Amino acid sequence: MAPRAGEVAAVAATSAGRSVLACRGAQVGSRSLPGTACRLLAALLPCALWPAGQVQAVVLPEERADAMYHRYDGGGVTVDGPALLVRKNFRETLSVSGSYYVDNVSSASIDVVTSGASGYSEQRTEYSVGAQYLYDKSILSAGYSNSDESDYNADTWYLNVSQDFFGDLTTVTFGYTRGEDDVYQNGNAEFAGDIERQHFRLGVSQIATPSLLLSLDYELITDEGYLNNPYRSYRYLSDPLDPAAGYQFAREVYPDTRTSDAAALRGLYYLPGRHTMGGGYRYFTDDWGIDAHTLDIGYTHAWNEHWVFDLKYRYYWQTGADFYSDLFEFASQDDKDWRARDKELSEFDNQTVSLYVTYERPLRYRLFERAAVVLQWDHVWFDYQDFSDLRAAVDTPGEEPAYDFEADILKLVFTLWY
Numbered sequence: 383m384a385p386r387a388g389e390v391a392a393v394a395a396t397s398a399g400r401s402v403l404a405c406r407g408a409q410v411g412s413r414s415l416p417g418t419a420c421r422l423l424a425a426l427l428p429c430a431l432w433p434a435g436q437v438q439a440v441v442l443p444e445e446r447a448d449a450m451y452h453r454y455d456g457g458g459v460t461v462d463g464p465a466l467l468v469r470k471n472f473r474e475t476l477s478v479s480g481s482y483y484v485d486n487v488s489s490a491s492i493d494v495v496t497s498g499a500s501g502y503s504e505q506r507t508e509y510s511v512g513a514q515y516l517y518d519k520s521i522l523s524a525g526y527s528n529s530d531e532s533d534y535n536a537d538t539w540y541l542n543v544s545q546d547f548f549g550d551l552t553t554v555t556f557g558y559t560r561g562e563d564d565v566y567q568n569g570n571a572e573f574a575g576d577i578e579r580q581h582f583r584l585g586v587s588q589i590a591t592p593s594l595l596l597s598l599d600y601e602l603i604t605d606e607g608y609l610n611n612p613y614r615s616y617r618y619l620s621d622p623l624d625p626a627a628g629y630q631f632a633r634e635v636y637p638d639t640r641t642s643d644a645a646a647l648r649g650l651y652y653l654p655g656r657h658t659m660g661g662g663y664r665y666f667t668d669d670w671g672i673d674a675h676t677l678d679i680g681y682t683h684a685w686n687e688h689w690v691f692d693l694k695y696r697y698y699w700q701t702g703a704d705f706y707s708d709l710f711e712f713a714s715q716d717d718k719d720w721r722a723r724d725k726e727l728s729e730f731d732n733q734t735v736s737l738y739v740t741y742e743r744p745l746r747y748r749l750f751e752r753a754a755v756v757l758q759w760d761h762v763w764f765d766y767q768d769f770s771d772l773r774a775a776v777d778t779p780g781e782e783p784a785y786d787f788e789a790d791i792l793k794l795v796f797t798l799w800y
Contacts, residue, residue: 442474446468447798448467449796450466451463459488463485478512478513486503487502493725497615504531506529512526520545521543522542524540526540535564537562537563539559540559553588556583559579562576563578563607575612578607580604582602583600593652593653600643602642603643604639604642605640607638611724614724617629619711635717642667643666644667648662656684659681660682664676670705673701676697679694687743690738693737697734702729707723708723708770709770728768732765739756756797762789766785770782771785
């Protein structure tokens with residue numbers, strides 16, 4: 383079961399910000415595998431394949447076709463597959479798009495290994511359609527996506543509105559997303575759960591100078607329904623008075639609601655010679671007791687007419703949920719005695735170093751204007767402060783070393799503008 387994207391899905395890539403600044407600056411004269419893999423892939427996708435409505439401007443997006451291959455490898459999990467996106471404009475007021483995305487998952491993660499289960503393979507596919515309508519200085523965006531795998535189905539609808547003010551120097555955006563998910567359990571035909579998700583967004587971007595773009599964004603997310611993973615368990619002592627007696631496992635018990643808030647401040651500075659520097663900070667909090675902080679910084683260097691290089695660094699850290707524990711003293715007593723041992727709800731941090739290389743050039747073919755290829759590599763270090771590696775042999779539960787691992791993410795994107 384692939385979990386839904388979480389805290390890092392809202393991190394904007396520097397390359398996306400660079401494109402927005404270049405476009406708007408000209409007017410003023412100058413985007414069930416472990417949650418770790420899912421969230422990182424969502425956060426680090428190139429802007430070329432972001433869903434429609436994620437990056438707004440006063441003009442419609444350019445007509446283009448994108449093809450991507452992505453691969454995640456780390457922590458015993460491998461995820462790879464293709465992605466396609468096609469966008470077509472009509473009469474300079476309407477842009478429509480469609481995309482197709484595939485995750486081929488092969489997992490022998492620490493959760494799978496320590497539970498005694500064998501590794502597994504599965505495939506997740508996602509289809510989406512979207513449209514953007516331009517009226518004067520406003521853009522209205524709407525879309526739908528469906529994600530399907532053997533034990534999870536998700537339907538998502540979104541609506542975004544963008545409006546320019548004050549001589550196109552200020553842009554205000556607001557949006558709403560609604561998701562309806564169905565959760566199943568392979569091997570258990572009697573199990574079924576559902577989730578209702580709502581996501582409210584409000585943002586303001588300001589061209590402070592011909593070279594400086596600032597933005598402030600706020601998000602409110604509500605989730606209701608079956609919010610835990612039906613395969614995941616927590617562990618507790620077999621005998622609280624004798625820890626050396628070992629431990630047992632029991633099915634996790636979660637609340638059926640979750641409310642999250644997030645605010646992000648970003649800045650992007652356009653340097654002479656088509657270079658940019660950018661950075662940002664994002665704060666996330668929810669009623670499960672998690673507080674999370676994200677810092678990122680990036681530099682973009684354009685070299686001659688065809689090459690662009692992006693170097694980025696990102697640091698993320700969070701506190702653990704109130705009902706998380708690596709080792710409980712006793713089993714849950716009722717359905718309100720919440721228990722979780724999902725490492726993504728523990729206290730942890732990660733660091734990401736990213737390098738993008740872009741080559742773009744015009745084409746002389748009648749149907750196409752130009753083409754580009756982007757190669758992206760991300761290396762991520764994960765350190766969990768309160769999640770133990772149960773593969774280690776110890777005399778007493780709770781003495782296991784903390785878990786950590788590294789992951790690599792590769793993406794290759796081909797783009798044709800027409």
